[in-house]
Amino acid sequence: MRWHIHGERSLYDSDWVNLRLVDVEVPDGPRFEHHVVRVPHTAVAVCAHDPDRGVLLLWRHRFISDVWGWEVPAGRVEPGESFEDAAAREMIEETGWRPGPLRPVLDYRPTIGLADQRFVVFFAAGASHVGEPTDRTESERIEWVPLDRVRTELRAGTIADGFTLTALLWLLADL
Numbered sequence: 594m595r596w597h598i599h600g601e602r603s604l605y606d607s608d609w610v611n612l613r614l615v616d617v618e619v620p621d622g623p624r625f626e627h628h629v630v631r632v633p634h635t636a637v638a639v640c641a642h643d644p645d646r647g648v649l650l651l652w653r654h655r656f657i658s659d660v661w662g663w664e665v666p667a668g669r670v671e672p673g674e675s676f677e678d679a680a681a682r683e684m685i686e687e688t689g690w691r692p693g694p695l696r697p698v699l700d701y702r703p704t705i706g707l708a709d710q711r712f713v714v715f716f717a718a719g720a721s722h723v724g725e726p727t728d729r730t731e732s733e734r735i736e737w738v739p740l741d742r743v744r745t746e747l748r749a750g751t752i753a754d755g756f757t758l759t760a761l762l763w764l765l766a767d768l
Contacts, residue, residue, distance in 0.1 A: 692717030
């Protein structure tokens with residue numbers, strides 16, 4: 594059944610996130626206001642895998658949850674930029690590695706009941722080092738992590754980022 598939307602109003606707007614109250618009505622049910630997070634930019638991620646080296650990951654701290662963990666390179670798509678170009682740009686900026694051939698593998702909504710945020714995951718067949726990352730604020734270190742260690746890190750909970758979990762679990766299922 595499709596809910597009927599009567600309208601929406603803004604509670605907060607920025608370039609990064611918008612919080613809205615949406616006036617909705619459930620068929621044969623109540624009418625109420627539902628909080629909705631609108632994210633105006635699609636995010637892309639690259640899961641770069643090399644059979645000899647493993648997966649290219651960033652070790653970083655997230656201040657919101659005060660958690661350290663491994664993550665795949667990721668970021669938002671700029672206006673006018675293709676998803677593939679954004680994925681390659683983000684990987685180079687964050688790691689200093691240019692992805693090998695990119696293959697789109699997932700296009701999903703991570704919190705579909707609360708937000709309209711969209712994530713697109715690419716797999717890269719290897720990568721070539723092109724220099725130091727241009728965005729040094731993204732991570733404490735960058736490593737090629739062997740797949741056996743990726744599995745260990747997954748079990749240990751040191752990979753907690755949903756974008757990264759989805760990409761790595763998909764990669765492991767795809768191998």
